[in-house]
Amino acid sequence: MKIGELSRLTGVATRLLRYYEQQDLLHPDRLPNGYRDYPESSVQRVQQIRDLLQAGLRPEVIREIVPCFTGSGATFRPMADPALAANLARELREIERRIDTLQRNRDAIRAYLAAAGEPASEAA
Template identity: 70%
Template sequence: MKIGTLSLRTGVSTRLLRYYEQQGLLHPHREANGYRSYPEGSVERVEQVRDLLKAGLSTQIIRDIVPCFTGSGETLRPIADPVLAANLAHELTDIQRRIDALTDKRDAIRSYFEAAAMPGAASDGGCTAAS
């Protein structure tokens, strides 16, 4: 199928499909006239890529792991692979570390906010918010 057809079937712009190709996520065949020709499985591949991007994975990671999945959407299933499992575990650990750091920052700011918003909080008139 041509890139325009793939775009219509997946709802992904042709520009983004070309980007996916550039990132090694799609592998169309080139016809003699230079046109891209995508195999039927490209629809599922684009759906997999979109699902994994929504999960927060980078295109670099997706390029490495997307061959380890079948299906898309609700039917997306991993093919058993210990390296894939280890990579995903690393990503989960990294995401959790970032969430924990943001949670700590949020809690610290909330603590300062609650102290500043308390009725009767001391004010010497010289405390103003910096812009």
């Protein structure tokens, strides 16, 4: 399928699909006329990439681990691999660190707003 069809099926802009290709996350074939030719499996691969990006993983991590997953959305499941598990454990620790930082920042902003007499819900 051509890039426009993949974009339509996944809801992902063609520009972003080309970015995924530049990041070595998608691997279309090239037709003699230079057009990209994506296999049907690319729909699921794009969904996997989107799921992993939403989970906070960086493209370089996704490049390494996406071949170790099957399915997408509610059926997205890892395949057992000890090296993958170790990499994901590191990524989980980093995500949890970022969450802790964001929560501390949120609490500090709330405290500032309370001290300034501004309710936090109105400031948003």
